[in-house]
Amino acid sequence: MKKLFSALCGLLLLAISHTSHATLRVVTTTQDLAAIAAAVGGDQIQVQSLTPGTRDPHFAAAKPSMIRKVFRADLLLVIGVDMEIGWLPALLQSARNVQVQPGNSGFLDLSTSIPLLDKIDGPISRSMGDVHAQGNPHYWLDPRNGVRIARAIANRLSELDPPNKDNYQQRFKIFSQTMDSKLPAWRTGLAKLKGKPVIAYHKSFVYLADAFGFNIVDEVEPKPGIAPSAGSLSKLITRIQNDNIGLLIVEPYYERRSANYLNKQTGIRVAVLPQSVGSQSGINTYFDLFDAIVMALNTPEGQ
């Protein structure tokens, strides 16, 4: 018992020596928010994302290593709109960091700065699948929303760290200007899709479609979050043929069998579209994400 006690005391001393820090610790629920925060925060912040871009952030679980990160955070950035509802409330309770609790200055829900799409006013039921009454949570896939996110983060960082306010605002300006310079090229790159009907696997690309003017007319999932069945796929085949739909977009983490089957039956082109920063190698910044999306949609099939 004595040995255990002295070991614990030693551990405590070791631990205390770690706690001082100069930069703001920013923790985000997704890599997209981390990438934007890093662009705005620069050297003044340390950013960590709780989930990798290769996974669907809705289905994460509150791992102990996340508790550690949130406990030490000065600012927690979340997507909101129920995206993290399965794990963030439990995580916040375990992490016992008052500063990053909702309502406090260290908590920022970015969905509050965004005009959300797919809001549902009427009655809502779980028989409809995973529907989000407050709106579709995949809003980072509209580059204009990226600027809104960056502005909200820059403003919050300025509040938390006033001496560096000019740095944050300056970097936000650069971010916004970079976006201005890149948008026309992306628009040109996706111009051929304008007005075209497209099928997506899940309701992830609604904002992308809105930003670049194509129409997502159906999903492979018969209802959000519900796996396709033989029956739902055969209905989709009829629809693809009748409406002459030429493109099916799929997130990298979804199964390809349904998409390949539809491709085989109808010849519809299947494009695997990165949905997040970090979802494929080489996508390290928010701008990389749209470069990669434009490239994926312009790569001839089979390459």
Next chain:
Amino acid sequence: MAHSYIRISRLAAVIGLLLLKPAVTFAGEEAEALRQQLAEIKQQMQHLQQTYEQQINALELRLDGLESKPANQTSVAEAPAKPSRSSTNNSDFKIGLTGVIAAGGSSVDNDALEGLQAGAHDPNQNGFTVQNVELSIGGTVGPYFDAQANIIFQIDTEGETVVELEEAFFTTRSLPWGLQIKGGQYFTEFGRHNPLHPHSWDFVDQPVVLSRFFGGDGLRSQGMRASWLMPTDWYSELFFGVQNPKGETVTSFLNAPGEDIGGYTLIDRDARDFGDLLYTARWLNGFDISDTLSMNLGVSGLWGPNASGTTTDTTIYGADLYMKWQPLYSQRGFPFVSWHTEVLKRWYEAGDRGDPSRETLKDQGLFTQALWGFKPGWVAGLRAEYASADGNTSTDSLRDTRKRLSPNLTWYPSEYSKLRLQYNRDWAQHLPDNTADSLFLQLEFNLGSHAAHIF
């Protein structure tokens, strides 16, 4: 715009005409034609409404931009928007109901099955069992506390409905230095499995060794515990608690008078001083070994009085290991492989000092279970268990040498429901044939607030 206006006035004219017509009697065909026309008009109206809403939204966005943008900025990407709603991400009050119902059959009769399935929420009948219907209410009380209550409804083997206050506790929100205090009636944080509610179990029944040491309902009691999230570079948390040692949910300690453990009938003993309370401790560590592999490692201990005598004590130690692998690309949390193992040992002093038959009953047990989520919504599991005690215990269903092997298959039709099929092969000394085979089908539903995903 002008074009749309003309279309609207045309529609209005048609509707007006329709309204004037009812005096005339229509032939069936005419009515049908009109009905069709009406449907078309309805569609057109809806389409128009949508177009207008979209146009208005777009205009609002542009207006927003003009209003809040300083004149010298000309960014195309920037179109500031008004926050469209208040944040409802972590809504304060949660209420939910989960129901777990099982149907099953076994090679042994109901009496023997109850001995094998000693958990109070285990399916233990040939036929149907309502294992657990749990009402869960929780939320934030204020800046300083969160609180939660779980109330269980159950139908016992006699068909009577039983209501139980399973848990009701508060936790602090804002203590400094990584401290948190929990108080009330709560599941003791001993190992990984004990604090889990039946709807979070990976198998239809609870591990044999836990039923033996902690009774049918798991170890829970009234008390308080403090936990400290240590400022280490990995996750490391220490829990120390004090709980009342009496009641049927504190089986290895004062339990309830008249109950029987290892042939000793328990007396009516109360906690008289601090030394008579149940002390609980746990040290839990969590590591990310790689981007795809995470591990939890914990040790737990319990120290408290037992009611086989007036001065007798019980000590229980346990160690638990949990590992989970998930590839970088995963859809809805699938695929994954997880492995969960716990080992427990109990020293139970039976008989007071000076009593010639005084002895220390030693019991031990372990369970190890692996799950494989092989495609979205589908999980295959396998659990192996062993429990035994020192001495001649072969006729005691709670202390004999027992082995159990349980393969199962679970399907989640959605996040809020599951169907599970499980086969149990039992080897138990106390059974006349020494073996039993059972098959259970379990159905679970969740209503209300989104339940937390279990790591």
